Amino acid sequence: MDIGMRIFVVSALLFTVTADVYIVTMDGDPIISYKGGENGFEATAVESDERIDTSSELVTLYARHLERKHDMILGMLFEEGSYKKLYSYKHLINGFAAHVSPEQAETLRRAPGVKSVDKDWKVRRLTTHTPEFLGLPTDVWPTGGGFDRAGEDIVIGFVDSGIYPHHPSFASHHRLPYGPLPHYKGKCEEDPHTKKSFCNRKIVGAQHFAEAAKAAGAFNPDIDYASPMDGDGHGSHTAAIAAGNNGIQLRMHGYEFGRASGMAPRARIAVYKALYRLFGGFVADVVAAIDQAVHDGVDILSLSVGPNSPPTTTKTTFLNPFDATLLGAVKAGVFVAQAAGNGGPFPKTLVSYSPWITTVAAAIDDRRYKNHLTLGNGKMLAGMGLSPPTRPHRLYTLVSANDVLLDSSSSKYNPSDCQRPEVFNKKLVMGNILLCGYSFNFVVGTASIKKVVATAKHLGAAGFVLVVENVSPGTKFDPVPSAIPGILITDVSKSMDLIDYYNVSTSRDWTGRVKSFKAQGSIGDGLAPVLHKSAPQVALFSARGPNTKDFSFQDADLLKPDILAPGFLIWAAWCPNGTDEPNYVGEGFALISGTSMAAPHIAGIAALVKQKYPQWSPAAIKSALMTTSTVIDRAGRLLQAQQYSDTEAVTLVKATPFDYGSGHVNPSAALDPGLIFDAGYEDYLGFLCTTPGISSHEIRNYTNTRCNYEMKHPSNFNSPSIAVSHLVGSQTITRRVTNVAEIEETYTITARMQPSIAIEVDPPAMTLRPGASRTFSVTMTVRSVSGVYSFGEVKLKGSRGHKVRLPVVALGHRR
Numbered sequence: 070m071d072i073g074m075r076i077f078v079v080s081a082l083l084f085t086v087t088a089d090v091y092i093v094t095m096d097g098d099p100i101i102s103y104k105g106g107e108n109g110f111e112a113t114a115v116e117s118d119e120r121i122d123t124s125s126e127l128v129t130l131y132a133r134h135l136e137r138k139h140d141m142i143l144g145m146l147f148e149e150g151s152y153k154k155l156y157s158y159k160h161l162i163n164g165f166a167a168h169v170s171p172e173q174a175e176t177l178r179r180a181p182g183v184k185s186v187d188k189d190w191k192v193r194r195l196t197t198h199t200p201e202f203l204g205l206p207t208d209v210w211p212t213g214g215g216f217d218r219a220g221e222d223i224v225i226g227f228v229d230s231g232i233y234p235h236h237p238s239f240a241s242h243h244r245l246p247y248g249p250l251p252h253y254k255g256k257c258e259e260d261p262h263t264k265k266s267f268c269n270r271k272i273v274g275a276q277h278f279a280e281a282a283k284a285a286g287a288f289n290p291d292i293d294y295a296s297p298m299d300g301d302g303h304g305s306h307t308a309a310i311a312a313g314n315n316g317i318q319l320r321m322h323g324y325e326f327g328r329a330s331g332m333a334p335r336a337r338i339a340v341y342k343a344l345y346r347l348f349g350g351f352v353a354d355v356v357a358a359i360d361q362a363v364h365d366g367v368d369i370l371s372l373s374v375g376p377n378s379p380p381t382t383t384k385t386t387f388l389n390p391f392d393a394t395l396l397g398a399v400k401a402g403v404f405v406a407q408a409a410g411n412g413g414p415f416p417k418t419l420v421s422y423s424p425w426i427t428t429v430a431a432a433i434d435d436r437r438y439k440n441h442l443t444l445g446n447g448k449m450l451a452g453m454g455l456s457p458p459t460r461p462h463r464l465y466t467l468v469s470a471n472d473v474l475l476d477s478s479s480s481k482y483n484p485s486d487c488q489r490p491e492v493f494n495k496k497l498v499m500g501n502i503l504l505c506g507y508s509f510n511f512v513v514g515t516a517s518i519k520k521v522v523a524t525a526k527h528l529g530a531a532g533f534v535l536v537v538e539n540v541s542p543g544t545k546f547d548p549v550p551s552a553i554p555g556i557l558i559t560d561v562s563k564s565m566d567l568i569d570y571y572n573v574s575t576s577r578d579w580t581g582r583v584k585s586f587k588a589q590g591s592i593g594d595g596l597a598p599v600l601h602k603s604a605p606q607v608a609l610f611s612a613r614g615p616n617t618k619d620f621s622f623q624d625a626d627l628l629k630p631d632i633l634a635p636g637f638l639i640w641a642a643w644c645p646n647g648t649d650e651p652n653y654v655g656e657g658f659a660l661i662s663g664t665s666m667a668a669p670h671i672a673g674i675a676a677l678v679k680q681k682y683p684q685w686s687p688a689a690i691k692s693a694l695m696t697t698s699t700v701i702d703r704a705g706r707l708l709q710a711q712q713y714s715d716t717e718a719v720t721l722v723k724a725t726p727f728d729y730g731s732g733h734v735n736p737s738a739a740l741d742p743g744l745i746f747d748a749g750y751e752d753y754l755g756f757l758c759t760t761p762g763i764s765s766h767e768i769r770n771y772t773n774t775r776c777n778y779e780m781k782h783p784s785n786f787n788s789p790s791i792a793v794s795h796l797v798g799s800q801t802i803t804r805r806v807t808n809v810a811e812i813e814e815t816y817t818i819t820a821r822m823q824p825s826i827a828i829e830v831d832p833p834a835m836t837l838r839p840g841a842s843r844t845f846s847v848t849m850t851v852r853s854v855s856g857v858y859s860f861g862e863v864k865l866k867g868s869r870g871h872k873v874r875l876p877v878v879a880l881g882h883r884r
Contacts, residue, residue: 090155090189090281090353091174092390094164095138096182098773100128101161101397110134117749118402118686121160123254123364132159139165142183146176155280156357160364161397162390162771166353168284184770187390189281192374193349194230194303194665220333223676224253224273225312226367226403227669228358228374229304231277231297231342233644234267236305236657238313238329239338241270247337255339255365258297267297267340271314274339274365281353282345293345301346302647306659307373309642310666311673312336319640319658322552324457324596329640329658332673332736333680339367344374346647352376356394363398368679370398371672372407373665375420385619385763386422393771399425400750404679404687406671408664409630410612414712416727417622418612419629424786425753427675427691428629430612431636431667432605432733433711438548438638440556440595442534444570445588452558454595455660456532456551459502464589465531466501467571472583473497483508486516487535490527499529502590504571507537507557517651518549518557526553532592536564547638547662549652554592604703607710607728608637609719611664614727615794615858615878618760624794626760626783628878631790632695633708633729634674636667674736681740682809688748688787689809693739695789696746696873698732700724708733725860726876731790743814743871744806744837746789755780791847791863793879796826799850804875806845806865808837815868818845822861825853826879830863851881 098104098114100121105112110131115121122128136157143154143165152173155166166189169177178186232239241247247270255274257266267275275297282288292300299305313331320326341358344350355374362370376391386392395405409430412418421428440454445464459465470485473494484492485506493503503525510516518535525533532554537546539561546559558564574588616629643650643659653659671694678690685693700708710724757768758776760783765776780786784793784802791802808814815836822828827850835843847863858880865873 088168088170088284089174090166090168090284090351091177092164092166092187092189092353092356093177093183094162094185094390094770095142096184097135097138097163099135099161099163099397100131100159101400102773103131107134115401117400117751120252120366121364121401123366135159135163142180143167146180147173153284155284155353158356158360158394160360161394161401162356164390166281166357189351189353190376191349191351192344192355192376194301194344194373218335220312220336220673220676220680222248222250223333223336223369223680224250224339224367225333225336225369225371225672225676226339226341226362227304227308227311227371228341228343228355228362229307229371230301230344230346231294231299231304232267232272232275232308232338232340233299233305233642234269234272234275236309236642236644237317238309238331238642239269239271240314244271244314247271250337253337253339253366260298261296271338272340273337276340276361277342278354278358278361279343279345280357281351282348285351287348288345289347292347297340297342299644300646301344302643302650302653302659303344303373303665304340304342305644305647306641306661307371307665307669308338308340310639311371311669312338312676313642321550321656321658324550326550326640329642332670333676336673336676339365350374352391356390359394359398363401363403367403369672369676370403370405371669372405373663373668375408375410384767386617386625387757387760388763388767388771392423392426395423396425396753396772399687399753402687404675404690406668406675408668411610411663413611413613414609414710416613417615417617419614419616420612422616422625422629424627424756424788425687427671427694428631428730429664429668429671430630430633430729431608431610431662431664432633433608433637434604434635437599438595439599441593442556442558442567443591443593444567445574445590446570448566448570450558450563450567451560452556452563453546453548454551454556454592455548456553456555456592456595458594459532459554459592464591466586467504467534467588467590468497468501468586469504469571470506472575483510486510487521487524487533488516490524493524493528495528500531501586502592503528503530503533505533505535507535514651518551519652519654522551522553522555525555534558534567534592536567537561538564538568547660548595550660556592556595603709605633605635605708605733606702606721607633607708607724608662609711610662611636611728616792619762623762624880626792626794627756627786627788628726628730628790628792628876630730631691632671632698632731633733634667634670636664636670637662639666671734674734674739677736678739686747686749689745692745692747692789693742694734695731696744696875697735697738697742699735700729700732726790726878727858731874731876741810741871742873743808743810743867744816744865744873745809746787746804747807748787751777752787756783756786759783759785790875791877793849796849796851796879796881797884799848801846801848803844803846805842806837806873807842808839810869810871811839812869813838814871816865816873818863818865820847820861820863820877822849822877822879823859825855826850826859826861826881827852828861828877847877849879854881854883
């Protein structure tokens, strides 16, 4: 018996070592597109932009049938105990995720009825004042009944790192009572420790998905929480940006930084946790979360997540289990906002590609937190620091961390990081300003400004200065709230000024030990933000186009990103046990940046559009957001983008549609767009079928649909933008618009393009009655081949004040 047990354990260990998670798609339609034909099972398919009726017995029976087929093929091919099925996907794609060996995966690949087998791959997180910046309190919320009705009865699903349900941004007490939500049927898990539900009337669903993470050996229940509890901070932050309660007091270290609000503060929150603090997540878990969210009845999906790298078996960016599942979600009427990625400012760094997804780039808004250090010689050095000032009209002695060590030879740590108070001489630091070095440890997260603050406080310092002596390209400096005066000097030349002044003012003996500290300084007030008219700008880190159609990085005939939204230094809820940002461990709010922060802005604003136009398709909502966006900043100039100069310094350049898509979101205009460019499931299939390089067999594998080539060219997909990656001679592109205003309106159509490409529109004007649709054409002709993209726009100006704009990008080639 004992020997048998040992053999069992060894074989189990061998299995876990050699097995991987694979996502398998099967013959036969998922619930969303099944039109009947199998004995005993009636059709469950929905029309484009129609919800799945999960209460229907037909849906329940067919779902069980698909799951039995998944179990049957695994049971027929493999011995029990040699594999583990993790999920059955039934609603948006027909398939399953299983933990099997590479040999078993190959057996599945050859099995009848199996269409594709993809090895699972990892995803990562794509890591307030913005309601005022976007005009929501004055221009948008009043039209829907005020902030206490903004987003009413709309459910936003978040596939992220969970939620901290005890935060006031998600509280349902002291609010107007919420009504029933008959269209949403999500589950609420209980906290395994307190046995209390994660839901209240604001949070209406809370589930977690970790089967693939467990199978891969990455999941640690002590750190990652086997529940919807946010162990990271990221999920709470994104949920609060989109749908957090209005008017939440934002206090840290005894100082108030305003009041926080989500874009749609009355919208409900549904949590689908599939990301975890140490390893990110796995596509098999994310697909299961999306499948469940659509089944439950969410209206909007917010995805601040993107792939680490493409699966090896995938040829095109548009067709893989992740994007195919999102295509199913959009077919079911769910609007999807996804972060563009944080690989900027370099071209072709997007991680969101498909036309059915709204891809969101990150902007810097008008608020900056600046501070200054005044030296004893009268020089004023600019920096950043969310901190109070030192006492007015007084200079403090400056002491360098390396000069106030108890024993410089005994420290195992980098003392200039100021992370450990016990290595310093408290008597020499007390009442003075401590100078610390901003080393690479701060960049990788092993050192934090929060710990510098703790060290300075423990030693009784009057304040601290963090000095940046060298900068690697891509290093991002964000101001961090501090309870004591503090400043980060990010400009290396200013840092050198400080170091030179300190060295000249400090006398030393022949061993280098300080005899007297004579350098002095004072720290300014960094608590009040400075508002800039140059906003918005495209953030340096925001991923850039052109979009790519395959993993050879060939350009796609589809513009991405789609739209720009605030994503730089965004205040929002945080969870006290969150570790995603070391400077905010233990805090209730965080000020962080990323396209992760931009996507939920669009998700929340989309909820406001959905509330006003509940019957609109996801494409109609996307069109309203894009065609009404702006390419002009607050100072009346064309948008600018942060970019690296030849010397690797950050500078500003004229932005292009590859930086911002259609432009920066304008919520009030989006609620009254005049015209929309609508599209449905057949249009998305037409785009796929006419994109060169995508085989009809591959399309049928993921969509169970034969190709229709009526669209002729992917540029004819009815997007609110135009992209032609290979323009030879002349090409005519068509677009179809629908009047969604309540009045007849006549539109004049004009177009302009950079000189190397000529552009014409036909007709020059058209009149549309309410609800009517008309088609117009855009013809582009190569005048000269420059080797770079040309940019332009098509404008439709209405007789009753509506303005509709489409960005145009094209790359001319010789015949």
